[in-house]
Amino acid sequence: MNVFKKEMKANxxxxxxxxxxxxxxxYAGMMKYQGFADSNVDMSKLMAGFPKEIMLxxxxxxxxxxxxxxxxxxxxxxxxxxxxxxxxxFGAVAVSREERDHCADFLYTKPIRRxxxxxxKLIAGVINILIFNMVTFGASVFFISLHNNGDGLFSQVSxxxxxxxxxxxxxxxxxxxxxxxxxxxxxxxxxxxxxxLGFFLVSVAVDLYDKLAFLEIITPFKYFEGSTLMIDEQxxxxxxxxxxxxxxxxxxxxxxxxxxxxxxx
Amino acid sequence: MNILKQELRMGxxxxxxxxxxxxxxLMxxxxxxxxxxxxxxxxxxxxxxxxxxxxxxxxxxxxxLDSILSYYQFPFTYILLAGxxxxxxxxxxxxxxxxxxxxxxxLFVKPVTRNRIVSMKILAVLVQILITNAFxxxxxxxxxxxxxxxxxxxxLFVLITCSLLFIQIFFASLGLFxxxxxxxxxxxxxxxxxxVFIFYIIFLLNETLKDEKLGLISPFGYFDLSELSKTMNxxxxxxLLWFVLVGLFVFLTFRLFARKDxxxx
Numbered sequence: 296m297n298v299f300k301k302e303m304k305a306n307x308x309x310x311x312x313x314x315x316x317x318x319x320x321x322y323a324g325m326m327k328y329q330g331f332a333d334s335n336v337d338m339s340k341l342m343a344g345f346p347k348e349i350m351l352x353x354x355x356x357x358x359x360x361x362x363x364x365x366x367x368x369x370x371x372x373x374x375x376x377x378x379x380x381x382x383x384x385f386g387a388v389a390v391s392r393e394e395r396d397h398c399a400d401f402l403y404t405k406p407i408r409r410x411x412x413x414x415x416k417l418i419a420g421v422i423n424i425l426i427f428n429m430v431t432f433g434a435s436v437f438f439i440s441l442h443n444n445g446d447g448l449f450s451q452v453s454x455x456x457x458x459x460x461x462x463x464x465x466x467x468x469x470x471x472x473x474x475x476x477x478x479x480x481x482x483x484x485x486x487x488x489x490x491x492l493g494f495f496l497v498s499v500a501v502d503l504y505d506k507l508a509f510l511e512i513i514t515p516f517k518y519f520e521g522s523t524l525m526i527d528e529q530x531x532x533x534x535x536x537x538x539x540x541x542x543x544x545x546x547x548x549x550x551x552x553x554x555x556x557x558x559x560x
Numbered sequence: 561m562n563i564l565k566q567e568l569r570m571g572x573x574x575x576x577x578x579x580x581x582x583x584x585x586l587m588x589x590x591x592x593x594x595x596x597x598x599x600x601x602x603x604x605x606x607x608x609x610x611x612x613x614x615x616x617x618x619x620x621x622x623x624x625l626d627s628i629l630s631y632y633q634f635p636f637t638y639i640l641l642a643g644x645x646x647x648x649x650x651x652x653x654x655x656x657x658x659x660x661x662x663x664x665x666x667l668f669v670k671p672v673t674r675n676r677i678v679s680m681k682i683l684a685v686l687v688q689i690l691i692t693n694a695f696x697x698x699x700x701x702x703x704x705x706x707x708x709x710x711x712x713x714x715x716l717f718v719l720i721t722c723s724l725l726f727i728q729i730f731f732a733s734l735g736l737f738x739x740x741x742x743x744x745x746x747x748x749x750x751x752x753x754x755x756v757f758i759f760y761i762i763f764l765l766n767e768t769l770k771d772e773k774l775g776l777i778s779p780f781g782y783f784d785l786s787e788l789s790k791t792m793n794x795x796x797x798x799x800l801l802w803f804v805l806v807g808l809f810v811f812l813t814f815r816l817f818a819r820k821d822x823x824x825x
Contacts, residue, residue, distance in 0.1 A: 496585060506595070
């Protein structure tokens with residue numbers, strides 16, 4: 296319990312900053328939505344005339360930007376990126392922090408098992424990403440309802456946030472695994488950061504050139520589509536299962552690796 | 561001089577990794593060009609028939625897709641993103657590492673002024689940024705020359721490629737300022753990656769929204785590549801703003817750091 300409390304307290308400032316950034320992005324984005332709604336162009340009719348591949352390349356697919364749900368679905372990519380960075384860094388730092396701050400000598404000589412240290416840290420991580428998720432959720436519903444005659448699209452946004460949470464969980468696990476396996480915090484955060492950039496660039500390359508579609512499987516950013524979540528209210532079930540199983544494996548790896556870890560003093 | 565040499569020696573390994581990965585990203589994306597260049601010309605016809613709002617939303621206003629440079633600016637956006645992370649990393653790390661690694665107690669008691677230490681460190685960052693840029697420039701020049709079937713506009717190529725230098729210097733100075741401003745920085749990458757990606761997302765958002773005020777926030781918008789290929793020059797207002805901000809950040813770094821209370825062991 297003490298480890299948990301300490302971990303929460305250590306991250307409270309960064310969590311607040313992250314949440315503020317997220318709220319600002321949603322606010323700034325939705326503020327300008329009105330301009331689109333007023334342009335009154337029937338996007339779906341326009342799109343129907345063109346080959347679908349062309350639109351897919353520019354990442355719009357069949358999304359109607361003049362509808363609030365379609366407009367909001369574009370944000371999902373941004374949420375994924377920010378949430379992924381937040382979660383992966385949290386995981387990597389939380390697990391390896393004690394050695395960096397030279398507190399390991401004190402913490403790990405206490406009469407508790409390593410398992411009892413790493414567990415509360417990871418639970419604190421889950422709580423942190425959950426708060427981040429809930430703030431995104433609240434801000435989204437609030438700003439959408441401002442521009443949609445009071446209707447916040449509650450159910451669509453909740454499906455989207457569920458997808459986001461699964462992704463966050465995956466990235467938290469990935470970060471924690473790197474934190475446990477790699478030598479120090481610096482290395483763990485660098486590798487985690489490289490992973491995010493790599494995943495992101497692969498997802499861009501897949502959009503660009505359709506023959507690379509087989510690469511979709513390796514980048515989590517391609518597991519969920521903003522438009523299917525927001526418009527069809529559908530959560531891709533196989534994607535969710537794969538991500539959850541991989542997260543579970545990564546968490547288990549974290550525990551094993553951490554138990555065997557040679558702690559630097 | 562010793563400080564400069566030592567900094568460069570310490571940063572050598574990560575500099576090499578960064579240069580190679582930036583060149584690698586560029587190479588991967590540019591090698592896709594031959595296979596999609598034929599499609600690109602079809603796209604242009606399609607986009608021309610869109611209403612202007614949607615051309616703006618997709619970022620395809622006045623897009624000239626028949627030259628290799630119009631494709632080149634697309635992967636280069638991601639080079640700017642990655643390069644910004646690199647530069648900000650260096651900026652945040654270069655001064656704060658002394659405190660973090662507890663070497664400040666040795667360095668800051670030497671008979672050199674703090675200002676001299678800071679200027680040497682800034683110089684080291686600048687040298688590394690210049691090396692990165694030279695490397696990326698050479699790689700890009702080779703790739704574009706090999707892949708281009710028609711002669712291309714060399715002036716525009718130089719403009720696009722040099723925007724990396726401006727972006728990197730901006731983020732490095734922002735990083736320096738943050739590191740002088742915060743009392744103690746424990747891990748560099750969460751800060752630098754968070755800040756860079758938030759700016760990047762604001763820029764992406766503004767690609768769709770084209771809001772003047774929002775454009776002033778994100779430095780990625782100062783060197784908007786699609787804008788660049790239209791006007792064939794950097795926007796003088798943004799260039800001025802860039803200059804003022806960089807100057808301000810560097811000035812504040814000296815100011816704040818000279819009076820900073822450095823925590824010791």
